Amino acid sequence: MSYFMKTLSKILLAVPLLCCGQDLVAQDMDYVRSVVKTLSAPGYKGRGYFGDGAKKASEFIAGEFKKAGLIPLNQGSYYQNFNLSVNTFPGRVDVSLNGNKLVTAKDFLVDASSPACSGTFRIFPILRSDLANTSKILEILNHAAEHFILIDNRKVLAETAEQKSAISRNLDVLKSDPSLKIKGLIIYSTDKLTWTTLTEQGSRIVLHVNRADLDPAKLTQIELNVDAELVPEYSTRNVAGMIKGSSGTDSTVVITAHFDHLGMLGKDVYFPGANDNASGVSMMLSFVKQFSKKQPKYNTVFLGFSGEEIGILGSRAFVENPLVDLRKIKFLVNFDLAGTGDEGIKVVNATIHRDRFQQLVALNAANKLLKKVEPRGKACNSDHCWFHEQGVPSFFIYTQGGIAAYHDIYDRAETLPLTAFVPFFRLMDKFFNQL
Numbered sequence: 001m002s003y004f005m006k007t008l009s010k011i012l013l014a015v016p017l018l019c020c021g022q023d024l025v026a027q028d029m030d031y032v033r034s035v036v037k038t039l040s041a042p043g044y045k046g047r048g049y050f051g052d053g054a055k056k057a058s059e060f061i062a063g064e065f066k067k068a069g070l071i072p073l074n075q076g077s078y079y080q081n082f083n084l085s086v087n088t089f090p091g092r093v094d095v096s097l098n099g100n101k102l103v104t105a106k107d108f109l110v111d112a113s114s115p116a117c118s119g120t121f122r123i124f125p126i127l128r129s130d131l132a133n134t135s136k137i138l139e140i141l142n143h144a145a146e147h148f149i150l151i152d153n154r155k156v157l158a159e160t161a162e163q164k165s166a167i168s169r170n171l172d173v174l175k176s177d178p179s180l181k182i183k184g185l186i187i188y189s190t191d192k193l194t195w196t197t198l199t200e201q202g203s204r205i206v207l208h209v210n211r212a213d214l215d216p217a218k219l220t221q222i223e224l225n226v227d228a229e230l231v232p233e234y235s236t237r238n239v240a241g242m243i244k245g246s247s248g249t250d251s252t253v254v255i256t257a258h259f260d261h262l263g264m265l266g267k268d269v270y271f272p273g274a275n276d277n278a279s280g281v282s283m284m285l286s287f288v289k290q291f292s293k294k295q296p297k298y299n300t301v302f303l304g305f306s307g308e309e310i311g312i313l314g315s316r317a318f319v320e321n322p323l324v325d326l327r328k329i330k331f332l333v334n335f336d337l338a339g340t341g342d343e344g345i346k347v348v349n350a351t352i353h354r355d356r357f358q359q360l361v362a363l364n365a366a367n368k369l370l371k372k373v374e375p376r377g378k379a380c381n382s383d384h385c386w387f388h389e390q391g392v393p394s395f396f397i398y399t400q401g402g403i404a405a406y407h408d409i410y411d412r413a414e415t416l417p418l419t420a421f422v423p424f425f426r427l428m429d430k431f432f433n434q435l
């Protein structure tokens with residue numbers, strides 16, 4: 001074969017690949033990775049409220065909606081404002097135990113409910129098992145007034161159900177009963193540190209400590225400087241845009257993903273939230289791109305929600321003041337945790353919308369896409385919840401398997417595998433086309 005023919009056949013072979021195969025996917029995955037990387041970057045401050053990280057994320061999403069030509073849903077604007085209250089940690093977060101300085105978010109977390117606390121205090125350690133014994137607790141409380149109690153909460157074998165419930169009841173009292181005189185609580189365990197974010201501030205500071213080289217029985221002194229500020233009326237916003245469908249009907253398909261995460265713990269530590277939920281946002285934005293190039297049959301509404309991590313508040317605000325007629329929603333799919341997939345996907349509300357779930361299973365099998373498509377019942381654990389409560393047919397779908405990072409500083413873009421992102425996207429594309 002001549003050089004010319006060789007070159008020509010190479011070009012001819014390359015054409016189908018360029019048109020619909022690997023190259024297109026590689027390009028799309030570059031976009032997906034760049035979205036995850038952008039939203040998980042330090043400048044987005046964990047997409048919380050202190051430092052306006054969630055606000056910045058909403059601007060990014062609105063920018064992508066605009067680029068794709070989406071119709072703004074709120075009187076010419078993509079934004080829908082609402083207020084929430086949030087306990088923030090805007091300043092110092094320094095903790096030392098017996099002179100050992102702890103590393104924030106690696107060795108310890110400040111419970112999201114905590115008020116500020118500074119000073120040096122004595123520590124009174126007790127065992128988890130002591131929490132089942134009320135007279136023992138009262139005795140310790142007598143000594144520990146204005147100081148800290150440390151609970152060695154490491155797993156113990158052979159706890160009866162009765163003991164378990166007494167322990168958790170008494171632990172709650174120690175954490176939050178305002179009438180107790182103790183200054184703070186240290187909960188020492190070897191469990192993974194998992195953070196959250198809350199709308200309220202409790203009575204006393206609670207620290208979750210996991211540092212194997214410190215013997216909890218020997219800890220006698222805590223020195224700490226923790227700033228906390230409850231912001232009662234923080235204004236945040238959802239992002240809402242639409243692509244018109246070709247059918248001409250007012251039936252609407254809705255694709256949602258929350259863009260907020262846990263924000264910051266102090267000035268330096270942020271929670272990247274790559275899987276939770278930069279990944280879901282990148283899935284939603286992939287469909288923004290897809291449907292802006294290839295018009296969908298039905299009007300398709302894209303909703304980026306704020307306030308999910310703090311109590312599913314953004315989607316609640318939307319359902320209370322809907323920018324689309326909820327009765328016209330043909331189907332809603334919420335993406336939250338789309339970044340793994342080694343074990344396929346789980347579908348919340350599968351047992352309610354059985355036919356739709358069977359459709360997903362059949363499409364997956366016919367196209368050999370994901371390892372598993374598993375059903376789950378109703379669960380009010382993400383933004384689909386309020387829609388479901390209003391009778392909107394909806395699925396919440398999340399990927400399974402892969403990394404264990406969740407609500408911690410290790411949920412990073414660099415280590416997010418995105419293992420099954422392409423087959424997941426293809427499955428959902430086929431599903432949306434079949435609605």
Ligand SMILES: [Zn+2]
Binds near residue numbers: 258277308336337
């Ligand atoms: Zn989430």
